[in-house]
Amino acid sequence: MARIVVITSGKGGVGKTTTSAALATGLAMEGHRTAVIDFDVGLRNLDLIMGCERRVVYDFVNVINGDANLRQALIKDKRTENLFILPASQTRDKDALTEEGVEKVLDELSQEFDYIICDSPAGIERGALMAAYFADAAIVVTNPEVSSVRDSDRMLGILSSKTRVAERGEGPLPAKLLLTRYSPERVEKGEMLSVDDVTEILSIEMLGVIPESQSVLNASNAGMPVILDAESDAGQAYRDAVARFLGEDRPHRFLTTQKKGLFGRLFKG
Amino acid sequence: MNAHPSPIQPIELKGRMILVSILRLHDADTDQLNEALDARMREAPELMRDMPLLVDVEHLANTPAETLTQVIEAIRGRGFKLIGLQQGAVAQSVASGIGLPLIVLGGKGTEVPLRAAPSPQAEPANEPSPSVHKESASAVQALHTASLVVNQPVRSGQQVYARGGDLIVLGTVSAGAELLSDGHIHVYGTLRGKALAGVRGMTGARIFCRRLDAELVSIAGHYRIAEDILDAERGENRLVTLAGETIVISEI
Numbered sequence A: 001m002a003r004i005v006v007i008t009s010g011k012g013g014v015g016k017t018t019t020s021a022a023l024a025t026g027l028a029m030e031g032h033r034t035a036v037i038d039f040d041v042g043l044r045n046l047d048l049i050m051g052c053e054r055r056v057v058y059d060f061v062n063v064i065n066g067d068a069n070l071r072q073a074l075i076k077d078k079r080t081e082n083l084f085i086l087p088a089s090q091t092r093d094k095d096a097l098t099e100e101g102v103e104k105v106l107d108e109l110s111q112e113f114d115y116i117i118c119d120s121p122a123g124i125e126r127g128a129l130m131a132a133y134f135a136d137a138a139i140v141v142t143n144p145e146v147s148s149v150r151d152s153d154r155m156l157g158i159l160s161s162k163t164r165v166a167e168r169g170e171g172p173l174p175a176k177l178l179l180t181r182y183s184p185e186r187v188e189k190g191e192m193l194s195v196d197d198v199t200e201i202l203s204i205e206m207l208g209v210i211p212e213s214q215s216v217l218n219a220s221n222a223g224m225p226v227i228l229d230a231e232s233d234a235g236q237a238y239r240d241a242v243a244r245f246l247g248e249d250r251p252h253r254f255l256t257t258q259k260k261g262l263f264g265r266l267f268k269g
Numbered sequence B: 001m002n003a004h005p006s007p008i009q010p011i012e013l014k015g016r017m018i019l020v021s022i023l024r025l026h027d028a029d030t031d032q033l034n035e036a037l038d039a040r041m042r043e044a045p046e047l048m049r050d051m052p053l054l055v056d057v058e059h060l061a062n063t064p065a066e067t068l069t070q071v072i073e074a075i076r077g078r079g080f081k082l083i084g085l086q087q088g089a090v091a092q093s094v095a096s097g098i099g100l101p102l103i104v105l106g107g108k109g110t111e112v113p114l115r116a117a118p119s120p121q122a123e124p125a126n127e128p129s130p131s132v133h134k135e136s137a138s139a140v141q142a143l144h145t146a147s148l149v150v151n152q153p154v155r156s157g158q159q160v161y162a163r164g165g166d167l168i169v170l171g172t173v174s175a176g177a178e179l180l181s182d183g184h185i186h187v188y189g190t191l192r193g194k195a196l197a198g199v200r201g202m203t204g205a206r207i208f209c210r211r212l213d214a215e216l217v218s219i220a221g222h223y224r225i226a227e228d229i230l231d232a233e234r235g236e237n238r239l240v241t242l243a244g245e246t247i248v249i250s251e252i
């Protein structure tokens, strides 16, 4: 049976899709058979970031409607073994994802995969709820700013009641936080919330802190998950996060301003 | 005409908070509805009669206005305290005919799964019969029967109501979250949201919190919003009480 993990946030543009691509790739690199599903009906971002947009034939909605079977719709990643992508539909019909349909697809994927990563659309409406409903765990993606943290808080509340796990009375959906686009410089200037602020407000375990990094933009322009860029700070931070997700204990990195060490700050004047 | 202005203002405006219940109608079948209303009233006559009620008719889009009017009359006729219709498209079309104002209730609070099933003693059915001291008597009695303990953080958009007792929250209460209690409220994390104690009139209700940074605190309908809570009053180990008509925040 696969473990279903939803990548969600409430707010848009915080790094859900970037994270879905990185986490799915990272898990596959560790040898876990992984499928990543784009729930963002009408937008289709994941296939671009995974660099497989030109190989899309069928999509999630086609499978739900019975126009294609899963084997036809799943795209095998060219760079990473064990990794498959189920792209979102371009359809404008947001109601195309039915609960029964989603459940059927997830059940079928569960037979074959170790992990199913669900890339949620923004918002707290139907699409986001559908992406989260069948999950066994959630990763809530947050940026270090007040409105993003507030939305994540709201999403955490929803996850504690509007998921299958919660409805079965098995308690709130287990959720961890991924703080992305973190800029230590801006935190020091007081323009952004710090890791401690965010942890304190949300009272939830921190899976990782991903620095704000040009490498993310470069990778996404190249159609490559940033985790494959082993040289980059963001790539390394995502690797740490995947290791922690798999139970390893790793210290958080990239939390303080680079180059300017302790002395730099002490003698800043 | 009096040439000198009277020192007494002709009107005085005072803010108070009340707890409003929403009665959502799912079906306009009059017989079924009457039956359900009667059952509710039998269960908790005092509670139902005391509680200001807002009617939500948005699920009855296909019901003719005439039937809706009858339905509302049926509710009124049973002694429910109707204060208005919940704002919405259906309500808009019938409100003037029914003679009830449209009221917007901010934020559709998320259903919270945290609510413990009330213990049998807490059922208002065996409340003492009405007497002058009814309120305080039943409140005191209830305190020992229906305390609600919440083990998780209460998050933005969530609402927890401890009916007939105290509310005890072990985690933090986020900005945008709301705690309601007929009795006291205890928060063992940081209180950043709203906390309303004694919502059914218990003036002796208190709010205790490990750290207070609230958006609003209220006791028995008297309240202070964030803007009126001084920085010095925010901080660790705070106690909120009602002294006369004033909300007092002090250190424990």
Ligand SMILES: Nc1ncnc2c1ncn2[C@@H]1O[C@H](COP(=O)(O)OP(=O)(O)O)[C@@H](O)[C@H]1O
Binding pocket: A009, A011, A012, A013, A014, A015, A016, A017, A018, A019, A045, A122, A180, A181, A182, A210, A211, A212, A213, A214, A216, A217, A220, A234
């Ligand atoms: N760590 C980061 N550093 C810099 N830019 C980032 C980072 N994470 C995400 N971005 C950028 O932010 C934008 C939104 O990211 P995306 O993953 O599409 O968010 P979402 O799926 O939540 O809408 C993209 O342009 C992406 O390249």
Ligand SMILES: [Mg+2]
Binding pocket: A016, A017, A018, A040, A045, A120, A121
């Ligand atoms: Mg996205």
